[in-house]
Amino acid sequence: MNKNDIVTVEITDIGVSGEGIGHVDGYTLFIKDAVIGDVVEAKVMKAKKNYGYARLMKVITPSEYRVEPKCAFARRCGGCQIQEMSYDRQLVFKDQKIRGNLERIGGFTKDQIDTVMQPVVGMEHPFGYRNKAQFPFGTEKEGNPITGFYAGRTHDIIANTDCALGVEQNKEILEIILQYMRENKIKSYDEKTGKGLIRHALIRYGFKTKEIMVCLVINGKKLPKAERLIEKLIQIEGMTSITISPNTRRDNVIMGDSYEILWGQGYITDYIGNVKYQISPLSFYQVNPVQTEKLYGLALEYADLKGDETVWDLYCGIGTISLFLAQKAKQVYGVEIVPQAIEDARANARLNGMDNVSFFVGKAEEVLPEQYEKHQVYADVIVVDPPRKGCDTVCLDTIVKMGPKRVVYVSCDSATLARDVKYLGERGYQVEKVRCCDMFGHSTHVETVVKLERKN
Numbered sequence: 001m002n003k004n005d006i007v008t009v010e011i012t013d014i015g016v017s018g019e020g021i022g023h024v025d026g027y028t029l030f031i032k033d034a035v036i037g038d039v040v041e042a043k044v045m046k047a048k049k050n051y052g053y054a055r056l057m058k059v060i061t062p063s064e065y066r067v068e069p070k071c072a073f074a075r076r077c078g079g080c081q082i083q084e085m086s087y088d089r090q091l092v093f094k095d096q097k098i099r100g101n102l103e104r105i106g107g108f109t110k111d112q113i114d115t116v117m118q119p120v121v122g123m124e125h126p127f128g129y130r131n132k133a134q135f136p137f138g139t140e141k142e143g144n145p146i147t148g149f150y151a152g153r154t155h156d157i158i159a160n161t162d163c164a165l166g167v168e169q170n171k172e173i174l175e176i177i178l179q180y181m182r183e184n185k186i187k188s189y190d191e192k193t194g195k196g197l198i199r200h201a202l203i204r205y206g207f208k209t210k211e212i213m214v215c216l217v218i219n220g221k222k223l224p225k226a227e228r229l230i231e232k233l234i235q236i237e238g239m240t241s242i243t244i245s246p247n248t249r250r251d252n253v254i255m256g257d258s259y260e261i262l263w264g265q266g267y268i269t270d271y272i273g274n275v276k277y278q279i280s281p282l283s284f285y286q287v288n289p290v291q292t293e294k295l296y297g298l299a300l301e302y303a304d305l306k307g308d309e310t311v312w313d314l315y316c317g318i319g320t321i322s323l324f325l326a327q328k329a330k331q332v333y334g335v336e337i338v339p340q341a342i343e344d345a346r347a348n349a350r351l352n353g354m355d356n357v358s359f360f361v362g363k364a365e366e367v368l369p370e371q372y373e374k375h376q377v378y379a380d381v382i383v384v385d386p387p388r389k390g391c392d393t394v395c396l397d398t399i400v401k402m403g404p405k406r407v408v409y410v411s412c413d414s415a416t417l418a419r420d421v422k423y424l425g426e427r428g429y430q431v432e433k434v435r436c437c438d439m440f441g442h443s444t445h446v447e448t449v450v451k452l453e454r455k456n
């Protein structure tokens with residue numbers, strides 16, 4: 001196979017990033033936007049010895065799983081990877097990804113996996129599910145401001161104010177901002193020159209409270225003629241918080257270090273289940289509140305609390321899972337590395353009048369061993385929700401030493417999850433249940449919850 005070769009190929013598999021995989025005379029081709037079951041014409045862009053990457057030129061026979069994407073920019077935009085695959089098939093893909101990793105990395109047999117896997121928790125409405133969007137601003141050829149999303153793996157902006165994953169209010173808010181910029185000759189920030197003012201618009205929407213937040217990230221300290229923007233934005237029902245976040249750094253971090261209120265208050269409020277959260281422009285908050293409630297519900301179900309337990313929630317972020325667990329436990333301890341997140345966690349505990357939760361700032365693999373060795377702390381149940389790289393072995397070893405009767409593992413990367421449950425499995429913890437909860441429809445992200453029980 002050589003570069004620029006044109007081939008006809010049937011897509012027989014799905015790669016980890018959702019790309020189609022096909023074979024031509026034993027040679028493997030990875031083809032973005034091709035759906036399993038399609039027969040496509042593709043052009044080889046990069047040819048290695050045994051495999052290559054090809055560009056989808058034409059769908060010759062569409063797959064039964066191929067659907068019309070809702071968004072006209074689905075292929076180019078970096079936000080979605082598999083919008084052209086039916087949602088039901090996306091869920092099968094995610095389920096299989098977890099199974100594959102449990103088998104290859106976790107060392108489980110197919111029969112064992114069949115016994116523990118529960119059906120995927122999918123979304124009822126797989127569009128319009130995101131409560132947060134960060135739209136970058138740029139300038140089109142004629143010099144007008146535009147906003148939209150980055151094309152995959154680049155910083156080229158695709159002008160689109162109507163992302164299919166976001167809430168419908170985004171469009172109106174963005175049009176108001178663009179009009180304000182045009183009328184007042186306010187320029188978008190230019191990454192190359194470091195000039196221009198408007199960098200990003202952060203929009204958040206409380207699904208339960210219907211409160212809206214708009215935060216403009218600006219390359220400067222002041223927003224000129226801000227009153228003209230505010231006057232338009234506050235016409236939108238639910239507008240609660242309008243802020244700016246100055247960011248004059250020349251890196252890729254979106255938000256500035258602080259924010260300033262232009263109108264209303266500095267935060268919106270929302271609920272996950274019965275737990276209330278205050279969300280500022282700089283707070284972390286789960287982006288899919290409907291599925292988050294199901295995910296945390298699952299974590300709570302797997303924790304199987306009766307009310308007298310001591311629970312540790314490692315990698316607790318702003319304490320969302322901790323507060324969820326605290327509704328059913330005697331005492332919950334949260335551990336998180338980011339100090340600001342713990343400030344939010346404590347504030348949220350107070351907001352909900354919960355006095356059976358306390359938080360530690362630090363690394364799980366340092367705080368937990370220290371607390372265990374110095375103070376012989378105890379746990380009936382330990383919940384972990386680590387970043388993609390999974391748990392540190394010191395953390396896992398300490399869990400094993402503490403010997404809780406149950407471990408609930410929430411994971412955003414099923415490869416490191418499989419590695420860690422294997423490690424725990426070799427040390428007495430048996431996997432009882434595994435369930436995928438889809439948090440990010442049309443992307444290839446997979447969220448998994450696992451229940452492990454201590455044997456003997």
Ligand code: SAH
Nearest residue numbers: 315316317320336337338363364385386387
């Ligand atoms: N459970 C939270 C957040 C999970 S995301 C929620 O559901 O909202 C993973 C979190 O782990 C992040 O907040 C990250 O800051 C934190 N983190 C990363 N490495 C860590 C470590 N070594 N020890 C403790 N926390 C860590």
